[in-house]
Amino acid sequence: MGDNYLLTVAxxxxxxxxxxxxxxxxxxxxxxxxxxxxxYVKGRHEDITVDDLFPVYSHNSAFAKPTTDGGWWLPxxxxxxxxxxxxxxxxxxxxxxxxxxxLTGAPAVEYISNV
Numbered sequence: 001m002g003d004n005y006l007l008t009v010a011x012x013x014x015x016x017x018x019x020x021x022x023x024x025x026x027x028x029x030x031x032x033x034x035x036x037x038x039x040y041v042k043g044r045h046e047d048i049t050v051d052d053l054f055p056v057y058s059h060n061s062a063f064a065k066p067t068t069d070g071g072w073w074l075p076x077x078x079x080x081x082x083x084x085x086x087x088x089x090x091x092x093x094x095x096x097x098x099x100x101x102x103l104t105g106a107p108a109v110e111y112i113s114n115v
Contacts, residue, residue, distance in 0.1 A: 081102060
């Protein structure tokens with residue numbers, strides 16, 4: 001999967017207690033299957049609305065998978081990221097710094113080591 005940079009940053013943030021749940025306006029699944037996610041676009045806080053319909057391949061989610069305990073927060077965040085970038089194809093490459101800025105709003109840079 002080309003967008004592992006987003007998934008690894010989201011997974012790291014998930015280790016920080018309630019950071020991921022606070023990204024969502026909803027605390028429970030609603031009947032409409034609509035979710036609003038707080039993220040940062042070009043440094044500005046934005047609420048991104050997505051639905052719970054995901055692309056599938058061979059009867060499975062084509063991209064990010066739900067967590068082992070059945071949580072769909074990661075595919076929803078990935079869908080919001082794809083929406084901001086037009087579609088899933090447009091997020092096939094990028095950097096961890098870009099993902100960190102989207103998820104946290106904090107300044108981020110990426111360093112490359114020659115070691």
